[in-house]
Amino acid sequence: MDEADTHLIGSRCKRCGTYFFPGNVTFCRNPSCESDEFDAVPLSREGTIWSYTDAQYKPPEPYVAADPFEPYAIAAVELAKERMIILGQLAKGVTVDDVTTGMQVELQLQTLFTKDGQDYVSWVWQPKR
Numbered sequence: 296m297d298e299a300d301t302h303l304i305g306s307r308c309k310r311c312g313t314y315f316f317p318g319n320v321t322f323c324r325n326p327s328c329e330s331d332e333f334d335a336v337p338l339s340r341e342g343t344i345w346s347y348t349d350a351q352y353k354p355p356e357p358y359v360a361a362d363p364f365e366p367y368a369i370a371a372v373e374l375a376k377e378r379m380i381i382l383g384q385l386a387k388g389v390t391v392d393d394v395t396t397g398m399q400v401e402l403q404l405q406t407l408f409t410k411d412g413q414d415y416v417s418w419v420w421q422p423k424r
């Protein structure tokens with residue numbers, strides 16, 4: 296798969312246009328909308344860091360952590376078109392010292408771990424250069 300084609304899939308309310316992530320919602324959470332019909336839609340691949348922090352402690356399973364645990368940074372990223380914020384890990388090697396609010400990031404694929412010769416891939420936010 297071409298990384299430029301990679302995007303998260305969210306849901307968009309057919310009546311009011313509100314986006315949701317994760318998708319697969321059963322009813323619209325917009326208080327003034329009573330719809331229960333949604334489209335699966337690709338979300339913007341780029342956004343703006345709204346807030347960030349780092350994870351200094353190993354998350355519980357099913358998270359697969361390196362041994363010894365390697366701390367990682369987390370960013371709350373605002374997608375302008377969707378008017379929503381998505382929480383996700385920052386790319387490997389990016390620390391809280393490398394980012395600030397207002398910084399532009401883009402979606403990127405990263406190998407989360409390898410097991411039995413197979414790579415398990417996840418998405419991360421990569422600061423734009």
Ligand SMILES: [Zn+2]
Binds near residue numbers: 313
């Ligand atoms: Zn709605």
